Amino acid sequence: MEWPAWLCGLWALLLCAGGGGGGGAAPTATQPPVTNLSVSVENLCTIIWTWNPPEGASPNCSLWYFSHFGNKQDKKIAPETHRSKEVPLNERICLQVGSQCSTNESEKPSILVEKCISPPEGDPESAVTELQCIWHNLSYMKCSWLPGNKTGPDTNYTLYYWHSSLEKILRCENIYNEGQRIGCSFNLKDPSLEQGSIQIMVKDNAGKIRPSFNVVPLNSHVKPDPPDIKNLSFKNDGLYVEWKNPENFQSTCLLYEVEVNNSHIVSEIFPVEEIKCQSSEGRICLLFPSVLPDTLNTVRIRVKTNKYCYEDNNLWSNWSQAMSIGEKTSSTFYITILLIIPVIVAGAIIVLLLYLKRLKIIIFPPIPDPGKIFKEMFGDQNDDTLHWKKYDIYEKQTKEETDSVVLIENLK
Ligand SMILES: *[C@@H]1O[C@H](CO)[C@@H](O)[C@H](O)[C@H]1NC(C)=O
Ligand SMILES: *[C@@H]1O[C@H](CO)[C@@H](O)[C@H](O)[C@H]1NC(C)=O
Numbered sequence: 531m532e533w534p535a536w537l538c539g540l541w542a543l544l545l546c547a548g549g550g551g552g553g554g555a556a557p558t559a560t561q562p563p564v565t566n567l568s569v570s571v572e573n574l575c576t577i578i579w580t581w582n583p584p585e586g587a588s589p590n591c592s593l594w595y596f597s598h599f600g601n602k603q604d605k606k607i608a609p610e611t612h613r614s615k616e617v618p619l620n621e622r623i624c625l626q627v628g629s630q631c632s633t634n635e636s637e638k639p640s641i642l643v644e645k646c647i648s649p650p651e652g653d654p655e656s657a658v659t660e661l662q663c664i665w666h667n668l669s670y671m672k673c674s675w676l677p678g679n680k681t682g683p684d685t686n687y688t689l690y691y692w693h694s695s696l697e698k699i700l701r702c703e704n705i706y707n708e709g710q711r712i713g714c715s716f717n718l719k720d721p722s723l724e725q726g727s728i729q730i731m732v733k734d735n736a737g738k739i740r741p742s743f744n745v746v747p748l749n750s751h752v753k754p755d756p757p758d759i760k761n762l763s764f765k766n767d768g769l770y771v772e773w774k775n776p777e778n779f780q781s782t783c784l785l786y787e788v789e790v791n792n793s794h795i796v797s798e799i800f801p802v803e804e805i806k807c808q809s810s811e812g813r814i815c816l817l818f819p820s821v822l823p824d825t826l827n828t829v830r831i832r833v834k835t836n837k838y839c840y841e842d843n844n845l846w847s848n849w850s851q852a853m854s855i856g857e858k859t860s861s862t863f864y865i866t867i868l869l870i871i872p873v874i875v876a877g878a879i880i881v882l883l884l885y886l887k888r889l890k891i892i893i894f895p896p897i898p899d900p901g902k903i904f905k906e907m908f909g910d911q912n913d914d915t916l917h918w919k920k921y922d923i924y925e926k927q928t929k930e931e932t933d934s935v936v937l938i939e940n941l942k
């Protein structure tokens with residue numbers, strides 16, 4: 531920033547006061563900026579910025595570097611001359627770096643130098659959308675996406691992935707359609723990964739769509755397999771449920787939901803956070819008080835990861851297989867009644883309709899032979915038949931009612 535002297539004179543107060551120490555005595559020499567800031571991409575989404583120390587720094591200065599991303603996020607002061615970040619490269623991302631002589635955050639760093647990296651070329655509307663991944667059973671990863679809205683229907687997609695225990699980027703082979711979504715799943719078993727992330731990229735073989743990226747933290751998006759109910763029994767005036775957790779999960783990392791259906795309570799869901807006992811063979815057991823053996827109880831369980839072991843916990847496992855215990859009779863009786871009542875009602879309605887159609891008009895007793903069975907029924911319902919008569923004079927009535935409304939309005 532060396533300005534000609536005359537310009538300096540002109541704009542002295544505005545520009546040159548305190549400026550880069552060009553002419554006269556610089557009172558407090560500000561730190562010179564870092565040099566050769568550059569950016570590169572490793573793996574799929576590891577963005578690395580590197581820079582060199584400033585030229586002409588004071589020998590007394592022990593150099594520290596202050597950096598932050600474009601929107602002043604993630605400020606950092608460190609002695610290294612590089613910084614990296616795993617970030618889905620779907621948007622332009624910039625890092626600003628300056629040098630300073632201490633770790634003190636309030637020390638003013640040098641002029642900040644900025645370097646940005648842009649997403650890959652291509653129309654953003656051609657890129658796939660809603661790229662998301664779920665880690666099933668801590669054993670395989672299933673990613674799926676929606677086609678971009680400027681994409682041909684015969685696009686052939688490819689998914690690439692990388693994580694820290696892989697030496698190179700791998701390609702996912704099993705692309706399939708799942709309704710509107712397109713997906714791919716691949717094995718992912720390494721438990722040491724749970725602290726890291728997996729980097730995902732989806733593009734097409736022909737290079738016509740813009741690649742889409744995602745970075746999936748592996749301590750979230752975990753969907754356990756359903757548990758396995760092992761035994762139901764009645765003990766101490768309650769229902770005793772014994773089940774086995776999905777493999778790969780410690781019971782301290784899971785949250786449970788047990789559903790009990792019977793004819794007294796249609797469906798009751800018990801959220802369970804604390805497990806009260808643990809029987810042998812690594813089973814989990816729970817007592818549900820006041821669930822009685824006099825009816826058929828159907829039980830099923832599902833689990834999800836809890837906040838003690840995982841970041842998010844929104845993904846319930848599928849329900850386990852249901853298991854039943856108790857007296858079947860009352861329930862069968864219930865079902866029988868539920869089935870028989872509509873059949874009887876339907877039969878009665880059909881007979882009634884046929885009957886009415888044959889006679890065409892509403893009739894009063896005496897009823898001819900075929901209706902003898904219903905004689906009593908109709909005797910009771912004589913009042914009902916009045917409705918049919920009302921129907922005939924319906925129009926007249928409405929007219930009268932309208933008149934009275936008008937009258938009332940006029941009174942107001
Ligand atoms: C910046 O990079 C160039 C070329 O790589 C090199 O010659 C120069 O010395 C570097 N500057 C500093 C301050 O390291
Ligand atoms: C560096 O520090 C020494 C001793 O603290 C001091 O004498 C010297 O003037 C300093 N040099 C500069 C360039 O500030």
Ligand SMILES: *[C@@H]1O[C@H](CO)[C@@H](O)[C@H](O)[C@H]1NC(C)=O
Pocket residue numbers: 634635636637
């Ligand atoms: C940081 O610098 C400010 C002013 O420059 C000073 O007041 C403060 O004491 C310093 N803090 C540390 C921890 O050195």
Ligand SMILES: *[C@@H]1O[C@H](CO)[C@@H](O)[C@H](O)[C@H]1NC(C)=O
Pocket residue numbers: 667669755777778
């Ligand atoms: C879940 O993981 C366990 C242990 O890796 C494995 O034995 C089991 O088959 C997996 N379940 C499914 C549905 O893949």
Ligand SMILES: *[C@@H]1O[C@H](CO)[C@@H](O)[C@H](O)[C@H]1NC(C)=O
Pocket residue numbers: 655679
């Ligand atoms: C495509 O998607 C973008 C952003 O989601 C939307 O603004 C645009 O209206 C869509 N275009 C069509 C043709 O649906």
Ligand SMILES: *[C@@H]1O[C@H](CO)[C@@H](O)[C@H](O)[C@H]1NC(C)=O
Pocket residue numbers: 684685686735736
């Ligand atoms: C996708 O693959 C199929 C079969 O390999 C091929 O017929 C089709 O042309 C491909 N689509 C594009 C857009 O390349």
Ligand SMILES: *[C@@H]1O[C@H](CO)[C@@H](O)[C@H](O)[C@H]1NC(C)=O
Pocket residue numbers: 760761762763
């Ligand atoms: C289920 O539990 C009951 C009572 O504890 C026991 O008698 C029965 O043997 C168990 N059944 C199985 C299959 O474990």
Ligand SMILES: *[C@@H]1O[C@H](CO)[C@@H](O)[C@H](O)[C@H]1NC(C)=O
Pocket residue numbers: 789790791796797828829830852
């Ligand atoms: C329990 O009842 C609920 C609600 O009626 C129903 O959605 C669920 O499927 C039932 N569960 C079983 C195992 O039948």
Ligand SMILES: *[C@@H]1O[C@H](CO)[C@@H](O)[C@H](O)[C@H]1NC(C)=O
Pocket residue numbers: 755756848
């Ligand atoms: C969970 O349920 C879905 C839909 O019923 C099924 O496609 C999937 O295979 C089930 N997953 C497991 C692990 O059983």
